Amino acid sequence: MSDDMKHADTGNQNQNPGHDEEKGITRRQALKYIGYGTGGLIVAGGAGFYGYRKSLQISSSEAAQVRKAKFVFAGGSIGGLTVAARLLRAVPGADVTIIEPREIHHYQPGYTLVAAGVYDRSDVIYDQESLFLPGMKWVKDYVEAFEPDQNRVITRNGEVIDYDYLIVGIGVEMNLDSIENLREALDTDYVANIYNLSSGEKYRKLAKDFNGGNAVFTYPAGYLKCGGAPQKITWLSEDLWRSEGKRDRTEVHFYTTRETIFPAVPRVDQAVRPLIEARGIHNYYSQTLRAIDISTRTAIFEETTASGDVREVHQPYDLLHPMPRFQAPKPLREGPLTREGIGGQLSVDRETLQHTQYPNIFGVGDNAATGAAKTAATIRKQAPVVAGNLIDIVLGYEPSNKYDGASGCPLLTRYGRCMMFEFDFEGNLIHEWLYRPTEETRIWWDFKVHGLKRLYRHVMMNGYV
Numbered sequence: 001m002s003d004d005m006k007h008a009d010t011g012n013q014n015q016n017p018g019h020d021e022e023k024g025i026t027r028r029q030a031l032k033y034i035g036y037g038t039g040g041l042i043v044a045g046g047a048g049f050y051g052y053r054k055s056l057q058i059s060s061s062e063a064a065q066v067r068k069a070k071f072v073f074a075g076g077s078i079g080g081l082t083v084a085a086r087l088l089r090a091v092p093g094a095d096v097t098i099i100e101p102r103e104i105h106h107y108q109p110g111y112t113l114v115a116a117g118v119y120d121r122s123d124v125i126y127d128q129e130s131l132f133l134p135g136m137k138w139v140k141d142y143v144e145a146f147e148p149d150q151n152r153v154i155t156r157n158g159e160v161i162d163y164d165y166l167i168v169g170i171g172v173e174m175n176l177d178s179i180e181n182l183r184e185a186l187d188t189d190y191v192a193n194i195y196n197l198s199s200g201e202k203y204r205k206l207a208k209d210f211n212g213g214n215a216v217f218t219y220p221a222g223y224l225k226c227g228g229a230p231q232k233i234t235w236l237s238e239d240l241w242r243s244e245g246k247r248d249r250t251e252v253h254f255y256t257t258r259e260t261i262f263p264a265v266p267r268v269d270q271a272v273r274p275l276i277e278a279r280g281i282h283n284y285y286s287q288t289l290r291a292i293d294i295s296t297r298t299a300i301f302e303e304t305t306a307s308g309d310v311r312e313v314h315q316p317y318d319l320l321h322p323m324p325r326f327q328a329p330k331p332l333r334e335g336p337l338t339r340e341g342i343g344g345q346l347s348v349d350r351e352t353l354q355h356t357q358y359p360n361i362f363g364v365g366d367n368a369a370t371g372a373a374k375t376a377a378t379i380r381k382q383a384p385v386v387a388g389n390l391i392d393i394v395l396g397y398e399p400s401n402k403y404d405g406a407s408g409c410p411l412l413t414r415y416g417r418c419m420m421f422e423f424d425f426e427g428n429l430i431h432e433w434l435y436r437p438t439e440e441t442r443i444w445w446d447f448k449v450h451g452l453k454r455l456y457r458h459v460m461m462n463g464y465v
């Protein structure tokens with residue numbers, strides 16, 4: 001990767017963190033604020049750590065009872081591993097088996113930064129084996145079928161694995177057949193998708209080499225992981241082309257199936273919309289990408305008009321970032337653990353994360369039908385709930401821990417700037433005092449680039465949640 005992209009932030013005038021005096025703050029005051037901030041962090045960190053330690057406390061006889069149970073995890077990514085690690089912190093020696101086919105783990109929240117030229121591939125991959133804590137047994141295979149009435153799963157290699165408790169975290173995947181000609185289009189020199197690492201690397205090159213014309217970005221119908229990523233790559237690309245002097249010969253088009261840019265959180269939507277419109281990005285609403293005509297380089301959308309009519313819209317492209325629909329993996333969507341109306345996801349109670357039909361099965365992460373955002377930030381909140389409820393039911397209690405729908409999003413609005421926010425099931429902002437959620441700030445960009453990966457790898461995956 002070229003240095004100019006890796007350090008793209010240095011050339012952007014919006015990056016200047018600002019001199020203290022320019023903002024009317026003296027250096028002495030700045031130091032005072034830093035002192036308050038550090039003090040606050042120490043107090044909050046201390047309280048958090050105390051709460052965490054307390055939440056792990058169970059008696060030795062209870063721990064002995066938990067050690068007799070067999071916990072099997074379908075999927076060993078951030079969801080499964082965070083719950084498993086948290087369980088082992090509470091009950092060292094618990095019987096934990098992880099069924100995970102991949103030898104290489106992908107830090108998917110870093111994909112956007114790979115596509116933007118800030119991260120390299122090596123920044124987002126880990127040896128799967130290095131992620132397991134002592135005591136985790138690894139079955140390197142796919143779950144082919146769930147057989148909940150027999151308390152067992154069957155793997156692709158035909159192994160039968162029994163469990164007392166099953167935790168399902170196999171994620172969701174793109175359905176490349178949901179857009180006509182998408183598979184073929186992704187092989188051309190004008191189309192790439194950042195939800196796949198190799199294609200994201202291709203996108204970085206296409207964006208870098210782009211020399212003007214129509215850049216077209218889309219947003220799918222239904223659920224998707226990280227609902228902010230399609231917007232982030234649109235806005236970062238626009239910023240890149242602006243800084244490279246290509247903007248005046250480029251039209252940036254963002255087509256979304258939704259009725260506004262960021263419907264999940266109305267206050268963020270209201271804050272971000274004028275900023276984006278001022279940058280001359282063309283936003284189109286209620287538009288679904290149906291097909292791609294490769295020979296004429298045209299994206300074909302279906303637009304639902306205000307009167308409910310559907311009409312076809314043809315948009316020529318010189319660079320296309322298409323977003324297909326998502327789906328649950330086959331053993332889930334075609335198996336016994338889902339139900340009608342939830343797109344093949346795992347049917348769980350959205351607060352306890354317990355399966356709606358099988359009490360010894362829990363869900364975590366993207367595959368769980370909670371209605372919450374599908375992000376690693378969501379998992380940070382769900383994992384202690386699942387681990388706590390597993391212990392509850394092993395000990396014969398009702399699940400007492402409740403997930404409140406909280407999720408978070410680092411909305412990268414341009415190089416060096418980020419709107420960071422947390423929100424609940426209803427899209428209300430939470431912890432506003434911490435984030436300044438409706439402002440584009442440098443500090444949260446730095447946290448996204450340098451901090452979140454460490455939180456993911458060293459805090460979550462070690463069970464310190």
Ligand SMILES: Cc1cc2nc3c(=O)[nH]c(=O)nc-3n(C[C@H](O)[C@H](O)[C@H](O)COP(=O)(O)OP(=O)(O)OC[C@H]3O[C@@H](n4cnc5c(N)ncnc54)[C@H](O)[C@@H]3O)c2cc1C
Pocket residue numbers: 074075076077078079080099100101102107108109110111112141142143144169170171172194195225226229329331364365366367374375376377378379408409410
């Ligand atoms: C482009 C992009 C940007 C993102 N940005 C952010 C962000 O900024 N912030 C944020 O918090 N989140 C972000 N996310 C979302 C985040 O990566 C996901 O929410 C998170 O990875 C979900 O974790 P999971 O464990 O539920 O599923 P996944 O991480 O998808 O893992 C599922 C695991 O299940 C395994 N598996 C699949 N099928 C089977 C099977 N049949 N049997 C056994 N194992 C199976 C897979 O190999 C995989 O390891 C982003 C995602 C993408 C793609």
